[in-house]
Amino acid sequence: MRTRAADFDDPDSMVRAGDPVNPMALLDEYRETEQVLAAEGVPVTVLRNNIYAEMLDLTMPLAQAVATGVLPAVDQGHVGYVTRDDCAAAAAAVLAGGGHQGQYLDITGPAAVDVAGIAEALGQAxxxxxxxxxRTEAEAEAALRARLPEQVRAAPTALESAFAFSRAGRAGWFDVTTHAVERLTGTPATSLVDHFASRRDVLLGA
Structure with missing residues (x-):
């Protein structure tokens, strides 16, 4: 998996981006963009993606957890992880089908899980x-700092953005699930178990 600093600094529009009390400064530009589009009357459909399931490969030691049976991580709230493929399929369906102008659609996985749920999904897959x-927050942030690729650590705000995502998850800001992927594409969103199963050989070190 290739990870870019932009995955932390400039993802697509995100769930709860329009919430005025959302504490993540990173979302200010998305909220302001949505406000400008609404004020100008631009015919637009806004897709607000939840956290990418693929980011777990970067932010958690998944293969190590499978090998040792232990997933060390700070406790967090539930997150409706969604795969990039599902986000792309939803966007393609909106572009091809039309009929969604003026709508704000949360694009999420089928269920929100906490860290215990991530560990369970790893086991099932x-x-x-x-x-x-x-882990404590300090331990988790030190581990994340060590795990991030150099190009992410070198980006001016990427590291703090990564920590901010983690803190926001613990506060419950990504505890959002919808059936938008299935309604738009006709196919249910990919579960975390199925996502991990698609990478089973990598997780098992095969």
């Missing part, structure tokens, strides 16, 4: 028992 081991 690989056939190996994995359980969650709690």
């Amino acid at each position: 690989t056939g190996r028992a994995v359980h969650h081991q709690s």
Whole structure:
């Protein structure tokens, strides 16, 4: 998986971007953009993606967790992780089908999970028992800092953005799920178990 600094600094529009009390400064530009589009009467459909499931490969030691049976991570709130492929399919369906002008659609996975749920999904996908081991916030941020690629660490705001995403998740800001992917594409959104299963060989170190 290739990870860009932009995945932290400039993702597509995100869930709850329009919430005026959302504490993430990163979302200010999205909220302001939505406000400008609304004020100008631009015919637009806004797709607000939840956190990409693929980001877990970067922010958590998944393969290590499968090998050891332990997923060390700070406790967090539930997150409706969604795959990039599902986001792309939803966007393509909107472009091809039309009929969604003026709508704000949250694009999410089928269920919101916490860290214990991530560990359970890993176990189901690989056939190996994995359980969650709690870390402090300081321990988790130090581990994340060490794991991020150099190009992400070198970006001016990427590291703090990564920490901000983690803190916002713990506060419940990404605890959002909808059936928008299925309504738009006719196919249910990919579950975290199925996402991990598609990468089973990598997770097992095969």
